Each structure stands twice: as C-alpha cells, then as structure tokens.
Amino acid sequence: MPSREGAIALPARAWRWYLTASLGVAATFAALSSLPVAQAWLFLAATVGMLGATWWAWFRNGLRGHPAWTLIAIGLVPYAIANVLWYGQPVLLRRPLSVPSLADVLYIPAYALLLAGLIVFVRRSGRPTRGELLDSAIIAIAAGLVVWFLAFDAALEQADGSPGRAVALAYPLFDLGVAAVAARMVVSARRRAPAFWLLFVSILIQLVADMGYSVTTLHGTWRYGGWVCVAYVLQCSLLAAAALHPSASGITEGVPVTGRSRRTLRLGLLAAALALSPTLLVLPSVQRDRDMTVLLVAGFFVLLAMTALRLSRLMVDVETFQRAEDRLRAAEVRYRTLVEHLPGMVYIAELGEQGEWTYVSPKIEELLGYTAEEWLAHPAPWSSHVHPDDLHDAIQDERGAIDRGEALISIYRMLTRDGRLLWVRDEAALVPDGTGAPLHWQGVMTDITDATRTEQQLRSAADERRRLLARLVSVQEEERQRVANDIHDDPIQKMTAVGMRLAALRARVPEELRGSVEQLDRSVSLAIGRLRRLMFELRPAALDREGLDSALRQYLRETAEEDGFGSSVTSELVEDLSPDVRAAAYRIAQEALSNVRKHAKAARVAVRLTPRDRGVLVRISDDGVGFHAPESAASPAGHIGLTAMRERAELAGGWLRVESAIGRGTTVEFWLPERFGVTTGLRRTAAG
Numbered sequence: 001m002p003s004r005e006g007a008i009a010l011p012a013r014a015w016r017w018y019l020t021a022s023l024g025v026a027a028t029f030a031a032l033s034s035l036p037v038a039q040a041w042l043f044l045a046a047t048v049g050m051l052g053a054t055w056w057a058w059f060r061n062g063l064r065g066h067p068a069w070t071l072i073a074i075g076l077v078p079y080a081i082a083n084v085l086w087y088g089q090p091v092l093l094r095r096p097l098s099v100p101s102l103a104d105v106l107y108i109p110a111y112a113l114l115l116a117g118l119i120v121f122v123r124r125s126g127r128p129t130r131g132e133l134l135d136s137a138i139i140a141i142a143a144g145l146v147v148w149f150l151a152f153d154a155a156l157e158q159a160d161g162s163p164g165r166a167v168a169l170a171y172p173l174f175d176l177g178v179a180a181v182a183a184r185m186v187v188s189a190r191r192r193a194p195a196f197w198l199l200f201v202s203i204l205i206q207l208v209a210d211m212g213y214s215v216t217t218l219h220g221t222w223r224y225g226g227w228v229c230v231a232y233v234l235q236c237s238l239l240a241a242a243a244l245h246p247s248a249s250g251i252t253e254g255v256p257v258t259g260r261s262r263r264t265l266r267l268g269l270l271a272a273a274l275a276l277s278p279t280l281l282v283l284p285s286v287q288r289d290r291d292m293t294v295l296l297v298a299g300f301f302v303l304l305a306m307t308a309l310r311l312s313r314l315m316v317d318v319e320t321f322q323r324a325e326d327r328l329r330a331a332e333v334r335y336r337t338l339v340e341h342l343p344g345m346v347y348i349a350e351l352g353e354q355g356e357w358t359y360v361s362p363k364i365e366e367l368l369g370y371t372a373e374e375w376l377a378h379p380a381p382w383s384s385h386v387h388p389d390d391l392h393d394a395i396q397d398e399r400g401a402i403d404r405g406e407a408l409i410s411i412y413r414m415l416t417r418d419g420r421l422l423w424v425r426d427e428a429a430l431v432p433d434g435t436g437a438p439l440h441w442q443g444v445m446t447d448i449t450d451a452t453r454t455e456q457q458l459r460s461a462a463d464e465r466r467r468l469l470a471r472l473v474s475v476q477e478e479e480r481q482r483v484a485n486d487i488h489d490d491p492i493q494k495m496t497a498v499g500m501r502l503a504a505l506r507a508r509v510p511e512e513l514r515g516s517v518e519q520l521d522r523s524v525s526l527a528i529g530r531l532r533r534l535m536f537e538l539r540p541a542a543l544d545r546e547g548l549d550s551a552l553r554q555y556l557r558e559t560a561e562e563d564g565f566g567s568s569v570t571s572e573l574v575e576d577l578s579p580d581v582r583a584a585a586y587r588i589a590q591e592a593l594s595n596v597r598k599h600a601k602a603a604r605v606a607v608r609l610t611p612r613d614r615g616v617l618v619r620i621s622d623d624g625v626g627f628h629a630p631e632s633a634a635s636p637a638g639h640i641g642l643t644a645m646r647e648r649a650e651l652a653g654g655w656l657r658v659e660s661a662i663g664r665g666t667t668v669e670f671w672l673p674e675r676f677g678v679t680t681g682l683r684r685t686a687a688g
Contacts, residue, residue, distance in 0.1 A: 015242075019238070033225055051080040054073050058073045061248055067120050068120035069248065069249075078107070082103040121185065122181055137306060141306075142299075175210050175211065182207070201238050202242060345367050346360070347359060348360075351441065357382070359376075367424075367447055368414065385416075386413070386415075401430070407430070412426070423451075425448045427443055429441070506518060548577060549609055551586055552569050556569060573609050599625075602665070615674050617671045621668075627662065653672065
C-alpha cells in the first residue's frame with residue numbers, strides 16, 4: 001500500500017458528502033430534460049466537480065504514490081476539458097462540433113490513460129489463476145461480440161477512410177479494452193474494498209454510456225440531455241467518490257475468498273456470456289446480415305469450448321472446495337466438542353469493561369445461569385455481573401495486562417442469575433489484529449468457588465492453630481516465669497540462708513568437723529548455682545528487660561564457660577520484637593545451641609540477628625563436625641530437636657532451614673514475622 005506519510009487525511013465521510021451531492025446533480029439533470037441550457041451547466045458542474053474531487057483526493061488521501069490513481073488523475077484533465085467542449089460548445093454556444101473535433105483529440109488520450117490505470121490496478125492485484133484468466137477471456141470475447149454488433153460493424157460499414165470515421169472506430173476499441181480489464185477485475189477471487197466497487201460500477205456505467213452514444217450517433221438518433229448524458233454524470237460521481245473513499249489507496253489489496261456467492265457470480269457470468277450469441281442470432285437484423293451471423297456463430301462455438309474448459313476446471317475447484325469445507329466442518333465439530341466439554345467457560349470479548357462479547361460457550365448456563373444468547377445480548381455483561389467490591393481490581397488487572405502485552409490472570413467474584421456469589425479464575429490471551437495491536441480477549445473462566453472456600457477454611461484452621469500456639473507459648477512462658485520466680489523466691493532464698501548459716505557455723509565448730517562443714521557449704525553453693533541455671537533456662541530475666549540479643553549473649557556466656565567454646569552475638573535489630581516472637585525466637589535458638597553443645601564439638605559459635613521482611617532472621621553457625629542435613633529439616637531417627645524447631649517456626653508464621661556437611665560445620669537459619677502467627681504470602685494476587 002502506498003505510504004500516507006505527509007498526507008493530510010480527509011474526513012472519513014467526505015466521499016459520502018460528495019456522492020450525495022453528485023447524485024442530487026444527476027437527478028436534477030434528468031428532471032430538467034426540457035431545459036437544455038440548465039442541463040449543460042449541471043453537466044459542466046459535474047465534470048469540474050469530478051476533476052476537483054479526484055485531484056483533491058490525490059493530494060489528501062495518500063494517492064500520490066499510487067501509479068494507477070496517478071494515471072487516472074492525469075487522464076481526467078483532458079477528459080474534463082473534452083467534456084466541456086463536447087457538451088458546452090453545441091448547447092451553450094450553439095456551435096456544432098466538427099468531426100473529428102478537439103474534444104475527440106482530448107478524449108482519446110484520456111481513454112488511453114484510464115485504460116493504462118486500470119491495467120496497473122489489475123497487475124498490482126496479484127498474479128491471476130488460470131481459472132481467472134479463462135473467465136476474463138470469456139467475458140471479454142462476449143463483450144467484443146456486443147461491441148461489434150452494436151457499434152463497430154456499423155462504423156466499419158460507414159467508414160470511408162476519413163479521420164472522422166477512424167475516430168468513430170477508436171472509441172469501441174478502447175471500450176473493448178476497458179471491458180476486458182473490467183472483466184479481469186471482477187472475476188478475481190478476492191474480497192475487495194468499497195473504493196474498488198465504486199470504481200468498477202463507474203467503469204460499467206461508462207461502458208454502457210459509450211455504447212449508447214455510439215449506437216445513437218451511428219443511427220442518427222443522438223440528442224443531448226438524454227439518458228446517455230445522465231449516465232455520464234453518474235459515472236463522474238462514482239469515479240470521484242472512489243478516489244475520496246478512505247480505502248482508495250488499498251484498492252488493489254484484498255483477502256482471497258471462496259464461497260458459494262463467488263461460484264454463483266462466476267457461473268452467472270459464464271452463462272450470460274454463452275447465451276449472448278444465440279440471443280443476438282434471434283434478432284431479424286442479424287439474420288439478414290450473413291457476415292454478422294457467421295461471426296456470432298463462430299463466437300458462440302469459441303465461447304462454448306472455453307466455457308466447457310472452464311466448467312471442467314470449476315468442477316475440480318468445487319470438489320476441492322467441498323473437501324476443504326468438509327475438513328473445516330469436521331475440525332469445527334471437534335473444536336466445539338472440545339470447547340463445550342471444558343470445565344471452564346470459553347469466551348471471546350472485546351477489550352475494556354464495556355467491551356462487547358462475541359462468543360461464549362454453552363458452559364455459561366451451568367456457571368452463571370444465563371444462556372449464551374442472553375449473555376451476548378446484554379450491553380455490558382461482564383462489568384454488570386462482577387461483584388462491586390472486586391470490579392476495580394479486576395479492571396486494573398485487565399489494564400495492566402494490556403499495557404504489558406501479556407496474558408491476563410485474575411481472580412474475582414461474580415453474581416449469578418439467581419444472586420449467588422461465585423469465585424472465578426479468569427485466564428485470557430490477547431489476540432492481535434493485522435497490525436499487531438490488541439484486538440480482543442480469548443480466554444476461559446473457571447469456577448473456583450469450592451477451592452476458594454476450602455482454602456479459606458484451611459487458612460482459618462491455620463490461623464486458629466497459630467492462635468492456639470500463641471496462647472500455648474504464652475501459657476508456657478507464663479508457667480516458666482512463675483516456676484522461675486518460685487525458685488528464686490523460695491528454694492534459692494532458703495539455700496542461700498543455709499549457706500550463710502554454714503559459713504557462720506564453720507567458725508564455731510571443732511577443727512575435726514570443719515572439713516565436713518566446708519564440704520556441705522560447697523554442696524549448698526553448687527545447688528544454688530544449679531537452681532540459678534535452671535531459673536535462667538526457664539525464663540531469663542534479660543529476655544524481658546534487655547531483649548533477645550542480651551538473653552542469647554548471657555546464655556552463650558554461661559554455656560561457653562562450661563563447655564569450652566568461643567561465642568559471639570551480633571545484632572542489627574533496631575526495634576525490639578513482640579514478647580511472643582521474642583520468646584519463640586529464643587526457644588528455637590536455645591534448642592539449636594543445645595544441639596551445638598551436645599553434638600557439634602565446635603570451637604566457635606556465632607549468632608547473628610538481622611531484620612528481614614518485617615520480621616527477624618536468626619542465623620546460628622558453628623565450625624563443628626557437621627552431619628548429613630536432611631532437605632526437610634527433620635530430625636534424625638531417635639531425635640526430635642530439628643523437627644521441634646521447624647514446627648515451632650512454621651506455627652509462628654515463619655520458616656527454618658539447616659545447612660550442614662560432614663567436617664564443615666552446621667548453620668541453622670530461621671525467620672519469624674514481627675507479629676506472632678502472621679504470614680505475608682497468603683493474600684489473593686491477580687496478575688496479568
């Protein structure tokens with residue numbers, strides 16, 4: 001298609017305005033048969049209007065790079081001048097035209113340029129098939145017989161070698177050429193643009209008008225203002241309207257089509273061409289003319305042979321088409337069977353919340369309670385049935401998918417015909433047009449109500465489980481705190497008093513009993529230390545007063561001194577954690593450090609606390625002997641430590657993983673949210 005770069009687009013309805021006005025001029029022209037002068041001015045106005053509209057379209061409608069339109073536009077210049085001379089001189093100036101006249105000198109190159117432009121149109125339409133060439137030849141031969149019968153034979157008989165008769169013979173020859181090209185244009189198996197049909201009808205009207213002019217002139221019955229002149233006015237109107245139409249620059253383009261209407265058109269044209277010669281042979285004037293009779297009989301047999309050849313090829317084409325149609329029908333049945341038995345509702349819909357739906361599978365009746373016909377007849381079916389609380393998010397999902405040029409995945413609720421709420425999963429792909437721009441959605445809508453309810457129940461159960469765990473942890477910590485307080489307030493206090501009494505008694509007992517008292521004092525001090533250790537393990541006071549990092553430092557300081565390994569605690573926490581999360585993190589870390597003491601044989605242990613994803617990440621690393629860490633962080637047979645840590649972390653809404661290898665130490669890493677039992681991965685997402 002020629003480029004429209006630099007062209008200023010015409011209004012889309014300009015061709016309608018022009019055609020309406022021109023048809024009005026033609027009707028007025030026909031009505032003023034008794035006023036030849038008024039008819040002359042209308043004829044000249046139609047001619048000038050055609051020339052001006054065509055050249056305006058050539059400049060403004062992207063036709064400057066189109067060689068066929070350029071030839072036609074150039075040819076209209078001498079054609080319009082010839083029209084002014086042909087009609088204006090004898091009617092307005094009342095001066096008869098000489099034969100040949102200046103108008104004839106202008107008409108002949110104008111016809112030549114028109115024929116050249118039509119040939120370019122045909123050549124740019126693509127390579128013809130053999131069937132199309134046969135159809136064109138049959139129609140052209142039939143048209144040639146008509147031209148010979150109506151005009152050429154009579155002109156040849158009257159020709160005396162003068163320039164006037166030569167000119168008279170030139171017009172039928174040009175008309176025959178135009179008819180042949182027009183036949184080639186119409187038999188092409190392509191879907192044509194509206195501008196093509198405007199141009200084609202204009203050519204047909206011109207051929208009829210030229211033939212009428214030739215016949216009436218040769219038989220001496222010609223007069224200005226008759227039906228021939230009306231036909232010329234119509235021809236001018238349709239030609240300029242074709243140039244003004246928005247599809248004018250793509251007039252040679254068209255999608256190949258087949259079908260019953262195309263076959264019917266071809267068969268009709270072939271039948272008309274074949275019946276032409278016998279019809280003319282019935283006329284008395286033909287029967288009296290031996291040469292004409294011989295010509296028509298010869299033409300009939302030629303057309304009969306060519307038509308038989310064409311029909312044989314056409315029958316092959318029909319059989320091929322029938323087989324293709326049967327395969328297409330079978331494929332359609334398979335496709336419909338597949339679509340109608342899918343668990344979801346298949347649809348095709350225009351873009352946007354108010355987009356029209358062009359197809360929906362029968363599954364919609366089971367899904368939403370509407371028949372496909374009822375749904376497609378609704379002016380805005382989708383937006384009217386999406387739950388109001390979900391409509392905005394669903395629209396944003398669609399717009400985001402369009403902007404990114406990606407598939408749509410959206411989850412929302414819809415209202416059924418009987419008022420029920422239905423959760424659906426909408427998955428659709430963008431189908432582009434010929435230029436790659438998004439044209440419509442093609443997707444499937446699936447009922448996920450049961451799955452959503454099950455998921456909600458599972459979430460509710462998980463939330464309830466977390467709440468119970470939180471309560472259990474809280475009760476456990478409260479009980480630990482109570483026991484620790486009881487140990488501090490009763491046994492430790494009493495044991496401390498016993499120790500003080502033993503210290504006082506040691507100075508007053510005899511020398512031989514002093515060793516026993518000292519041994520008893522050491523046992524009491526050891527018991528007090530063990531009670532203090534037990535109290536710390538139950539609930540370290542630093543956990544509530546100073547935070548998680550201080551409690552872990554204190555725990556490591558005491559265990560490291562006893563077990564003989566180095567330790568470090570690094571904290572990047574800015575804000576303190578909630579009591580429940582603080583306690584859960586401490587217990588998991590305590591269990592991990594207990595495993596280090598029992599199994600790792602480590603020389604050094606490092607603990608790091610880091611804020612991460614609205615929670616805390618705890619990493620405990622040692623350089624001990626290591627082990628084969630299971631992928632699921634489950635405890636080895638006979639042990640429950642790793643399993644207990646993992647379950648405690650997951651029930652708190654977090655996760656835990658273990659990395660270890662023989663001889664390479666062990667790393668325990670876990671994450672807990674800032675609020676006990678809260679996760680960030682369970683909210684509904686809908687992405688394009």
